[in-house]
Amino acid sequence: MTNRGRTKMTGDAKTETNALRERKDDNTVFIGSKPFMNYVTSVVMQFTTKNREKVVVKARGKLINKAIDVIEVARKRFLKEKNVKIEGIKIDSEEFENKEGRKVNVSTIEITLAK
Numbered sequence: 670m671t672n673r674g675r676t677k678m679t680g681d682a683k684t685e686t687n688a689l690r691e692r693k694d695d696n697t698v699f700i701g702s703k704p705f706m707n708y709v710t711s712v713v714m715q716f717t718t719k720n721r722e723k724v725v726v727k728a729r730g731k732l733i734n735k736a737i738d739v740i741e742v743a744r745k746r747f748l749k750e751k752n753v754k755i756e757g758i759k760i761d762s763e764e765f766e767n768k769e770g771r772k773v774n775v776s777t778i779e780i781t782l783a784k
Contacts (some may be wrong), residue, residue, distance in 0.1 A: 696715055696719075696721045696723060696724050696725060697724075697725045697726075697727060698711045698712055698715070698724065698725070698726045698727070698739075699727050699728070700726065700727065700728035700732045700735050700736040700739060701732065702732075705735065705738070705739065705742075708726075708735070708736075708739040709739050709742050709743050709747065712724055712726065712739060712740065712743040712748075712782070713743050713747045713748060716748055716751055716753060716782075716784065717748075717751075722783060722784055723756065723781055723782065723783045723784075724781075724782045725779060725780070725781050725782075726739065726740055726779070726780045726782065727777070727778070727779045727780075728777070728778055729763065729775050729776060729777040729778070730775045730776060733776060733777075733778045736778060736780065737778075737780075740755070740780055740782065743782075744782070751784055752784065753782050753783070753784055754782070754783055754784075755780060755781070755782060756781040756782065756783040757780070757781040758778065758779070758780050758781075759778070759779040759780075759781075760776065760777065760778050760779075761776075761777045761778075761779075762774045762775060762776050762777060763775050763777055
């Protein structure tokens with residue numbers, strides 16, 4: 670029997686997937702390693718299809734640049750008529766242990782968009 674391109678999930682991945690499913694009605698977009706336009710589409714859909722008043726875009730580390738680009742493309746190319754503005758920006762850092770066991774700080778950003 671073949672797996673047909675599906676990957677087997679570990680316990681942590683299943684928990685993360687279930688947590689994401691529980692947040693279906695959440696207005697938060699987490700920036701990760703998916704293609705750029707997936708995130709732009711997600712932000713646009715929150716405002717258009719789901720008719721949200723506010724959308725929060727979160728990213729950390731090297732993906733902060735991508736988050737800013739996603740927001741600007743969504744606002745200037747797809748949501749011009751909706752008059753979406755940046756309501757707030759929160760920056761912080763998180764500490765965690767890397768694979769080598771060293772404590773590492775990673776920057777985080779949370780940008781709130783509003784109609």
